[in-house]
Amino acid sequence: MTVTIFVLSLIGAMALGMPIAYALLVCGLALMGYLAATGVIASFDSQILAQRFVDGADNFPLLAVPFFLLAGEFMNAGGLSRRIVNMAMAWVGHFRGGLGYVAVMAAIIMASLSGSAVADTAALAALLIPMMRKAGYNVGRSAGLIAAGGIIAPVIPPSIGFIIFGVAANVSITKLFLAGIVPGIMMGLAIGIAWWWVARREQVQAAPRMGFVERLRATREGLLALGLPVFIIGGMKFGVFTPTEAAVVAAMYSFIVGAFIYRELRFKDLYRLILTAGKTTAVIMFLVAAAMVSAWLITVANIPAEVARMMTPFMDNKILLMFILMVLVVVVGTALDFTPTVLILTPVLMPLVKQAGIDPVYFGVLFIMNNAIGLITPPVGTVLNVVCGVARISMDTAFRGVWPFLLAQLIVMFLLVLFPPLVLVPMKWMLS
Numbered sequence: 001m002t003v004t005i006f007v008l009s010l011i012g013a014m015a016l017g018m019p020i021a022y023a024l025l026v027c028g029l030a031l032m033g034y035l036a037a038t039g040v041i042a043s044f045d046s047q048i049l050a051q052r053f054v055d056g057a058d059n060f061p062l063l064a065v066p067f068f069l070l071a072g073e074f075m076n077a078g079g080l081s082r083r084i085v086n087m088a089m090a091w092v093g094h095f096r097g098g099l100g101y102v103a104v105m106a107a108i109i110m111a112s113l114s115g116s117a118v119a120d121t122a123a124l125a126a127l128l129i130p131m132m133r134k135a136g137y138n139v140g141r142s143a144g145l146i147a148a149g150g151i152i153a154p155v156i157p158p159s160i161g162f163i164i165f166g167v168a169a170n171v172s173i174t175k176l177f178l179a180g181i182v183p184g185i186m187m188g189l190a191i192g193i194a195w196w197w198v199a200r201r202e203q204v205q206a207a208p209r210m211g212f213v214e215r216l217r218a219t220r221e222g223l224l225a226l227g228l229p230v231f232i233i234g235g236m237k238f239g240v241f242t243p244t245e246a247a248v249v250a251a252m253y254s255f256i257v258g259a260f261i262y263r264e265l266r267f268k269d270l271y272r273l274i275l276t277a278g279k280t281t282a283v284i285m286f287l288v289a290a291a292m293v294s295a296w297l298i299t300v301a302n303i304p305a306e307v308a309r310m311m312t313p314f315m316d317n318k319i320l321l322m323f324i325l326m327v328l329v330v331v332v333g334t335a336l337d338f339t340p341t342v343l344i345l346t347p348v349l350m351p352l353v354k355q356a357g358i359d360p361v362y363f364g365v366l367f368i369m370n371n372a373i374g375l376i377t378p379p380v381g382t383v384l385n386v387v388c389g390v391a392r393i394s395m396d397t398a399f400r401g402v403w404p405f406l407l408a409q410l411i412v413m414f415l416l417v418l419f420p421p422l423v424l425v426p427m428k429w430m431l432s
Contacts, residue, residue: 002301005034006294010344020340021283024290025053031297041300049293056292057285060244061173064163066281067247071254072114073273078258078265080225081123084109087222094209097199099132100145101192107149108188111156112229113250117338117375121150121383125390136204139391144376144401147387148191148409151372154338156184158232158250161368163243164288164339168295168346173243174236175361176368179427181233183365183416190408198404224257237430284339291343304351315356322358322417325349326370330410333374337382341371362423369413376402 009030013023028049036044075081088105092098103124110120124146132142154161157177166173210218231253232246241249258265298304314321332341346367353363375383378399388398416422 002031002034002303003306005030006298006301006303020337021286021290024287024294024340024344025049028052028290028293028297031294031301035297035301052293052296053289056289056295059167059288061163061167061242062285062288064158064173064244064247065160065284066277067244067251068115068158068160068163069119069277069280070274071247071250072116072119073277074251074254074258074265075110075113075225076119076123077269077273078254079262080113080228080254080258081106081110082127083218083222083262084225085124085127087218089207090210090215090218093207097137097195097204098207099128099135099137099204100142100195100199103128103142103146103149104188104192104195107146107152108156108185109226109229111153111184112158113225113254115153115158115160117150117153117372117383118386120153121147121386122390124150125387129387129391135207138401140393140397140401141198142401143387143391143393143398144403144405145191145195147376147383147398147402148405149188150383150387151375151409152184152187154372154375155180155187155365155369157181157229158243158246159368160284161338161342161371162364164284165342165346165364165368166243167288168291168343169350169360169364171360171364175427175431176364177233177236177243178430179361179365179423180368181430182426183369183412183423186412186416186422187369187409190412191405194404194408224261228253287339287343291340294344295347298347304348307348308352308355311352318356318358319417321352321356322363322366323414325353325363326366326413326417329367329370330374330377333371334377335380336374337380338371338375341374342368359420359424361427362420365423366413366416369409369416373406373409373413376406 006027010023010027013026018026032044032049035041085102085106088102092101092105095101106124107120114120125143128146129142133139157180159177159180162176162180163173165171166176228250232250235241235249236243236246255265311321314324329345332345353360375381378384378395384395384398384402388395
């Protein structure tokens with residue numbers, strides 16, 4: 001009955017048009033009212049809800065969120081994104097379907113800078129869609145490729161998704177960062193192969209092949225941008241700074257490079273960029289705070305134990321259990337956005353994962369990858385909506401273009417379900 005109250009109150013509030021954060025609070029109120037009525041807790045106490053709400057946002061690792069978002073804003077405004085695209089263009093732009101390979105290569109590199117799928121997708125689409133349209137590429141397919149490339153950002157560190165999951169699940173964020181590198185690269189390789197398959201039929205104008213000197217010049221201009229992920233990952237591996245401190249380093253690095261070296265980040269733009277990052281942070285933090293209220297009541301109501309009882313037939317087979325959980329998250333991801341899905345399902349699924357003996361870091365990587373894929377599945381698909389807006393195409397056109405790349409990334413995810421060492425072995429090697 002408790003699970004029913006939880007699900008119906010959440011879905012009911014969302015059906016009335018409430019924002020997800022408020023729906024989570026309504027869900028918390030409904031759960032507390034039911035627990036008080038059945039005697040599980042002494043009484044309905046709104047002060048406890050308020051205290052849990054404040055405590056949910058009062059978490060030091062969450063300070064990384066605004067700084068990584070700010071780093072992404074500085075990166076786009078300071079010319080780092082454009083130089084990454086130019087560098088990719090210099091090396092692979094002349095191949096058949098070359099602009100698609102540029103998009104994949106740039107998406108992987110930019111994912112290691114900002115950690116935000118929406119920011120990366122918007123930047124790549126603004127830079128590449130006009131070029132691809134002019135060269136004769138199918139715009140829907142091009143938009144689908146860029147959207148699929150954008151969702152690599154939550155998987156390759158620094159990842160805002162890993163920070164939120166790490167806080168909600170009490171899992172090492174550093175381990176999540178290191179474990180996400182190989183799966184993120186695999187996602188990029190998968191959409192690159194899918195692009196090779198679909199681009200064979202493209203009748204497009206290839207970019208001229210650049211000389212070796214021009215390639216070196218483009219690479220030299222992009223080196224400072226490439227240095228950021230190396231600096232961040234190396235600093236965390238050797239214990240120089242924590243993920244939260246790494247976010248501050250990333251923001252300062254992007255600011256210094258954009259303002260004083262590339263000289264494209266103007267001081268008059270700082271207020272606008274900080275305000276944009278602040279607004280996005282406020283949305284995320286409000287969601288986190290509201291979700292922590294529901295998470296506490298989920299624990300009190302013993303919902304994870306009820307879910308575990310439902311999953312009892314699969315507890316002895318880790319691969320089968322992971323497969324079922326991933327299918328569940330895929331379904332939920334079509335209806336909910338990235339952050340709400342992470343915050344709602346983490347407190348429900350993590351006790352089940354630990355009870356089954358599944359490595360929490362391994363589960364976290366696949367869970368975040370799955371939620372990232374949800375960003376390009378309609379009808380909610382935030383990243384798909386972003387690329388539709390930039391390319392000025394309909395959602396139907398974008399979905400017809402994205403499905404080969406969506407399928408490729410789903411194959412990668414379920415491949416990792418079958419072969420957990422692909423996630424865990426590289427992480428342990430990097431930690432050693």
